[in-house]
Amino acid sequence: xxxxxxxxxxxxxxxxGLFSVALHGFxxxxxxxxxxxxxxxxxxxxxxxxQARLIRMEPRAQAQDKRLAKKKAAAVKKRAEQQRREKAxxxxxxxRKKxxRKKxVQKKARDxxxxxxxxxxxxxxxxxxxxxxxxKKKEVQEKQAREVQRQQELQRQTRAxxxxxxLDSEDEFLADEESGSLVQGYQQYIQQRIIAxxxxxxxxxxxxxxILSIQLVPTGQVVGVTVLKSSGNPAFDLSAQQAVKxxxxxxxxxxxxxxxxxxxxxxxxxxxxxxxxxxxxx
Amino acid sequence: MPEQQxxxxxxxxxxxxxxQLVMFILLLASMVSWxxxxxxxxxxxxxxxxxxxxEGTFWSGIDLNELFREGSVRLNDNEVVDGVENVFxxxxxxxxxxxxxxxxxxxAVMEGTERAMRVALSRExxxxxxxxxxxxxxxxxxxxxxxxxxxxxxxxxxxxxxTMQQATLAVVAPGISEALIAxxxxxxxxIPAVLAYNRFSADADAxxxxxxxxxxxxxSLLHRRVHSS
Numbered sequence: 243x244x245x246x247x248x249x250x251x252x253x254x255x256x257x258x259g260l261f262s263v264a265l266h267g268f269x270x271x272x273x274x275x276x277x278x279x280x281x282x283x284x285x286x287x288x289x290x291x292x293q294a295r296l297i298r299m300e301p302r303a304q305a306q307d308k309r310l311a312k313k314k315a316a317a318v319k320k321r322a323e324q325q326r327r328e329k330a331x332x333x334x335x336x337x338r339k340k341x342x343r344k345k346x347v348q349k350k351a352r353d354x355x356x357x358x359x360x361x362x363x364x365x366x367x368x369x370x371x372x373x374x375x376x377x378k379k380k381e382v383q384e385k386q387a388r389e390v391q392r393q394q395e396l397q398r399q400t401r402a403x404x405x406x407x408x409l410d411s412e413d414e415f416l417a418d419e420e421s422g423s424l425v426q427g428y429q430q431y432i433q434q435r436i437i438a439x440x441x442x443x444x445x446x447x448x449x450x451x452x453i454l455s456i457q458l459v460p461t462g463q464v465v466g467v468t469v470l471k472s473s474g475n476p477a478f479d480l481s482a483q484q485a486v487k488x489x490x491x492x493x494x495x496x497x498x499x500x501x502x503x504x505x506x507x508x509x510x511x512x513x514x515x516x517x518x519x520x521x522x523x524x
Numbered sequence: 525m526p527e528q529q530x531x532x533x534x535x536x537x538x539x540x541x542x543x544q545l546v547m548f549i550l551l552l553a554s555m556v557s558w559x560x561x562x563x564x565x566x567x568x569x570x571x572x573x574x575x576x577x578x579e580g581t582f583w584s585g586i587d588l589n590e591l592f593r594e595g596s597v598r599l600n601d602n603e604v605v606d607g608v609e610n611v612f613x614x615x616x617x618x619x620x621x622x623x624x625x626x627x628x629x630x631x632a633v634m635e636g637t638e639r640a641m642r643v644a645l646s647r648e649x650x651x652x653x654x655x656x657x658x659x660x661x662x663x664x665x666x667x668x669x670x671x672x673x674x675x676x677x678x679x680x681x682x683x684x685x686x687t688m689q690q691a692t693l694a695v696v697a698p699g700i701s702e703a704l705i706a707x708x709x710x711x712x713x714x715i716p717a718v719l720a721y722n723r724f725s726a727d728a729d730a731x732x733x734x735x736x737x738x739x740x741x742x743x744s745l746l747h748r749r750v751h752s753s
Contacts, residue, residue: 258562262555273532
């Protein structure tokens, strides 16, 4: 057994290297096999992502009222500018149209003049030619009219597009304008829910009303209720307050806050409610 | 399972270049450190076995000249003479050389012998400790390298997030997952290296201590011989 010293060392190193490579290969293999199994578990949790989006929307709307207002003002300005531009464009188009019409009239007059001159010279001979010219002229006119119409159509289309984009850009803003009735509807809903949970105190009288300030979170959960203006009857105030607390959560408002968080933030994050039950019999 | 794009392989391949570089470095470090571990393990086992065998023969009452000659024969056969036998051989050689010429001061003989053995000992210690600094380096540095890769990857994925309109978890998750692989690899390289370094440096220390003890014993043996004659 005459193994050279160096060769033996080399053999040991290569053996150790082989061991190392094998170990790493094994580990990588294990990971590759194990990983795919884990990834299938992960997919089950996908639906949670929706909620993550909601959390993002909330603080922005809450914290940046000022910026919102600025944005709104910018949107209004933009719209005004757009309208102005549109008006200018319209005016220009009208001018062009008028010019074209004038031109057409002039041409017609000229043609007629020529024709009359010609008719003076050779009436019968030109009868057919005149007819042809007339037809041609008519065609030209028709063409022009069609052109004008097409341009108008185009303009209308671009205007409609601009309007649509403007609508898009300030979608929320317009939606807010439209949503006045929506807000009223929700207010009614809130009122109904409160009245449904209200225990009428004995001392309650017709015409009593108390103004409550209610704070909600986007889930519709009531987080605070205070009496802003007392009805003069502490028992009535307390009963109203307790009714709100008893409702606890306005389910429909959660839908609202999901559909248009801005509207919710503006109208229902903190709002005043005039509590005036109508079904007082006394 | 409709979607399986999130496999480890695709994550590694899809990683950004610096992260891939980090992963490559860590893989290399891990492989080399395992090579060192294998080599060290084998060498230290060999050395401790050899020490036991040599000590057995040494204290069995064998003639020291015989033992020395036997080692020379093995050396001529190109076989390995390692560890404590080297200490013995260099000490004995020096001792013989110094005692050959008559009238040398016994203290001078002992001094020379001790010096020779000290040199051999320090050489053996060096052999015992080879590669251990490398293991220590891998153990301490590779988590940082991995962490760097992770931080870089997360940085990139958040930078990508900045331009997104909708920041869902699904957008960032693959990037972070990819980045975290770097840390995992750093730890994967570091943990065995730490264990091996601690184990092997302790073993090497113990073995060196035994060599040292042997050298002392051998010195006292020679001391007796030089003063009795």
